[in-house]
Amino acid sequence: MSTLPTNSSGSADAVSASAGAATSETVANGTTPRKKRGIPEGLWLRCPSCRNAIFRKDADKRSKICPECGYHFYVSAPERLEQILDSGTFEEWDANLLPTDPLSFADKKAYADRLKAEQKRTKMTDACVTGGGMIRARRVAIGITDSAFIMGSMGSVVGERLARMIERAGEQNLPLIIVSGSGGGARMHEGILSLMQMAKVSAALARYHSKGGLFISVLTNPTMGGVAASFASLGDVIFAEPEALIGFAGPRTVKATIRLELPEGFQTSEFLLEHGFIDRIVPREGLKSEIARVIDYCGK
Amino acid sequence: MDALPPGLAFEEPIIELEEQIRQLESADDAQSGKNVTKIRKLRKELADKTKEVYDNLSPWEMVQVARHKNRPHTPDYLSLCFEEFMELHGDRRFGDDRAILTGFAKIGAHKVMAIGHDKGKTYQERTACSFGCAHPEGYRKALLKMKMAEKYQIPIICFIDTPGAYPGIGAEERGISQAIAENLFEMSQVKTPIICVVIGEGGSGGAIGIGVGDRVAMLQNSYYSVISPEGCAGILWKSHKYAEQAAGALKFTADELLKFGVIDHIIEEPLGGAHRDPHLAANRLRNFFLEELKALGQVPLEQLLEERYEKFRKIGVFLEQAGESQNG
Ligand SMILES: [Zn+2]
Numbered sequence A: 001m002s003t004l005p006t007n008s009s010g011s012a013d014a015v016s017a018s019a020g021a022a023t024s025e026t027v028a029n030g031t032t033p034r035k036k037r038g039i040p041e042g043l044w045l046r047c048p049s050c051r052n053a054i055f056r057k058d059a060d061k062r063s064k065i066c067p068e069c070g071y072h073f074y075v076s077a078p079e080r081l082e083q084i085l086d087s088g089t090f091e092e093w094d095a096n097l098l099p100t101d102p103l104s105f106a107d108k109k110a111y112a113d114r115l116k117a118e119q120k121r122t123k124m125t126d127a128c129v130t131g132g133g134m135i136r137a138r139r140v141a142i143g144i145t146d147s148a149f150i151m152g153s154m155g156s157v158v159g160e161r162l163a164r165m166i167e168r169a170g171e172q173n174l175p176l177i178i179v180s181g182s183g184g185g186a187r188m189h190e191g192i193l194s195l196m197q198m199a200k201v202s203a204a205l206a207r208y209h210s211k212g213g214l215f216i217s218v219l220t221n222p223t224m225g226g227v228a229a230s231f232a233s234l235g236d237v238i239f240a241e242p243e244a245l246i247g248f249a250g251p252r253t254v255k256a257t258i259r260l261e262l263p264e265g266f267q268t269s270e271f272l273l274e275h276g277f278i279d280r281i282v283p284r285e286g287l288k289s290e291i292a293r294v295i296d297y298c299g300k
Numbered sequence B: 001m002d003a004l005p006p007g008l009a010f011e012e013p014i015i016e017l018e019e020q021i022r023q024l025e026s027a028d029d030a031q032s033g034k035n036v037t038k039i040r041k042l043r044k045e046l047a048d049k050t051k052e053v054y055d056n057l058s059p060w061e062m063v064q065v066a067r068h069k070n071r072p073h074t075p076d077y078l079s080l081c082f083e084e085f086m087e088l089h090g091d092r093r094f095g096d097d098r099a100i101l102t103g104f105a106k107i108g109a110h111k112v113m114a115i116g117h118d119k120g121k122t123y124q125e126r127t128a129c130s131f132g133c134a135h136p137e138g139y140r141k142a143l144l145k146m147k148m149a150e151k152y153q154i155p156i157i158c159f160i161d162t163p164g165a166y167p168g169i170g171a172e173e174r175g176i177s178q179a180i181a182e183n184l185f186e187m188s189q190v191k192t193p194i195i196c197v198v199i200g201e202g203g204s205g206g207a208i209g210i211g212v213g214d215r216v217a218m219l220q221n222s223y224y225s226v227i228s229p230e231g232c233a234g235i236l237w238k239s240h241k242y243a244e245q246a247a248g249a250l251k252f253t254a255d256e257l258l259k260f261g262v263i264d265h266i267i268e269e270p271l272g273g274a275h276r277d278p279h280l281a282a283n284r285l286r287n288f289f290l291e292e293l294k295a296l297g298q299v300p301l302e303q304l305l306e307e308r309y310e311k312f313r314k315i316g317v318f319l320e321q322a323g324e325s326q327n328g
Helices: A056-061 A077-084 A111-122 A156-171 A188-210 A251-258 A269-274 A284-298 B006-026 B033-055 B059-066 B074-081 B123-128 B136-151 B169-173 B176-187 B204-208 B229-237 B240-249 B254-259 B278-297 B301-313
Strands: A044-046 A053-055 A091-093 A097-099 A128-135 A138-145 A176-182 A215-223 A237-240 B084-087 B100-107 B110-117 B156-162 B194-203 B215-219 B223-225 B265-267 B318-320
Touching: A044 A056, A053 A056, A077 A128, A077 A138, A077 A176, A077 A284, A091 A156, A097 A156, A111 A188, A128 A156, A128 A284, A138 A156, A138 A284, A156 A176, A156 A188, A156 B318, A188 A215, A188 B176, A188 B204, A188 B223, A188 B229, A188 B301, A215 A284, A237 A269, A237 A284, A251 B169, B006 B033, B006 B059, B059 B194, B059 B223, B059 B229, B059 B240, B074 B100, B074 B110, B074 B156, B074 B278, B100 B136, B100 B278, B110 B136, B110 B278, B136 B156, B136 B176, B156 B204, B176 B204, B194 B204, B194 B278, B215 B254, B215 B278, B223 B254, B229 B240, B254 B265, B265 B278
Parallel strands: A138 A176, A176 A215, A215 A237, B110 B156, B156 B194, B194 B215, B194 B223, B215 B265
Antiparallel strands: A044 A053, A091 A128, A097 B318, A128 A138, B084 B100, B100 B110
């Protein structure tokens, strides 16, 4: 039996990213109450990066960025769509696909119950939303994975919605945008079916690519495991928000394996840029216009 | 007898019987009628016991078999299934990852490109190949050789046996996510038949990184999972001690995967696991390869790629509510 990664750390496609670099708001896998998820209710909030108390409305005005230090707070999928798309242009696709519990999976909590609780709490049916919309009057296909729903992890519904969106984008010659926020990678609760979604979505992207489709992948905090190791890394152009946690193995897993302190800034957007794996770091306020510029450059 | 690793306690009665038989056989009077009868009786008992134990392995016990130190690894099958193997090294970018071996091989009338994880046997080997946990350069080497095979219409055979891709600083610096993603993307369209077999551990992204094919099979006592049982237990149960429960919950045995349509075929192992008779295990693998190579060789390329796409495209379980027909 191997003594190295098997026992203590294991494989990295489903990871808990709670020990991330600039991610004190990230919580593990939905079993604990989410006190710090996103911007809390109330007039004031504390920035986890600069520790300043900031006026909530000031952050809201800047697409949920800390006015003091530029820290990017969590944004939900609906908020993200509002920020990127022309107002009122979004039409959702495949909302009628719903998750089930194919493994009859239960840890401390039954997956079926977890799904219900997450659906109630987030008002989403699963961790991703897909659809069509306009960016500066150009029609696009857009998918968002939302880290609030079971860590934004990919199970059958996320895989199926993304695959259908990619196929539709191919049929209609639409530019494709996927904004990833998935600390959970491939969803453990659906077992091997989740792992296979990586191959399914990547194969759909390969077909879309051979038809000449443009895919812009936007990585946000956090993008890990099986999501990072599939569609999120396959963009023709890859953007990342500043200081997002992006990687394959969770930082705690890496630390447990190598038994050394991790270097400063390990697995951040800046780390990925330095090592050549993303095209640009794009602060949220400039995201829509940078996406529009790329579409403009690549448009036919 | 050496103390068995904790998870392998179920093998104890089998090993005891094997030991008894060995002692009788090596005794001076092995030829005497008395011992022959005794040995025959013990052999029968051993076969029954082994069948009883192995027919009732729990998922956690199966993981222990899949990780058994004597279980045949890729290099064993390379020499036992093929007439010849000619190793090709290196990813032409960074290095030569010993956790994934690649090269030309001959099997019957077929030339193939063989690709497989190696976990090593000796301590030195195991360290050299990071216990079968590949770095980005391993996946890039595999892809480079697959492209080579595509160019010359040589079918590809992948042996999957890894606890997972390597979780380390260098792996992240050199883009392990991107390397695996690219393999998934490219393998879905490689224009030559691909056969994949999980021979031991199918550890998540590290496994599927060479696991997209026209046929995907598993040896009977291997497992193929989104995460290791220890990793899953650590995250969802908050302690690795619950690995056995996680192993049950993850439904990662060959029988389960066949039901989910994730694999096409289960290759039966010799009685008591592949480690009890590597030659027989290899022979069954070889027959499987020969059969599938023949079958896939008759499928026109366009159809092959269409069926490969559909094979993965249809995997997933979800509800589709009626009444809301949508088209974008
Ligand atoms: Zn701040």
